[in-house]
Amino acid sequence: MNEARRIPRSEWQLSIDQREKNAKISRRDAQHNQECHLCGRKMSKKASENALRVHMSVDGDLIETSAEVSDSQGFFPVGSECAKKLPVGFVRKPFRREV
Numbered sequence: 001m002n003e004a005r006r007i008p009r010s011e012w013q014l015s016i017d018q019r020e021k022n023a024k025i026s027r028r029d030a031q032h033n034q035e036c037h038l039c040g041r042k043m044s045k046k047a048s049e050n051a052l053r054v055h056m057s058v059d060g061d062l063i064e065t066s067a068e069v070s071d072s073q074g075f076f077p078v079g080s081e082c083a084k085k086l087p088v089g090f091v092r093k094p095f096r097r098e099v
């Protein structure tokens with residue numbers, strides 16, 4: 001059950017500074033009220049609804065999306081650029097009814 005592949009938070013998390021820079025880049029559009037969970041870039045509500053998801057543990061590690069683990073915090077939207085950098089199995093499409 002707990003043998004799922006993980007990416008520790010220390011390996012994916014950007015510095016606070018870099019996240020703030022990213023958020024500012026896209027802050028001009030007031031509709032951009034959601035953000036990529038990994039880099040902080042803003043995205044529109046619609047984009048975030050359709051965005052790929054990562055599976056996050058309560059400690060902030062990324063978990064294989066297919067894994068069922070006891071410390072899951074749930075699924076969070078990520079931008080397409082960040083999704084591309086993750087290994088196969090660490091992103092998935094949003095559930096139909098998930099908003």
Ligand SMILES: [Zn+2]
Pocket residue numbers: 036037038039040041078079081082
């Ligand atoms: Zn991102």
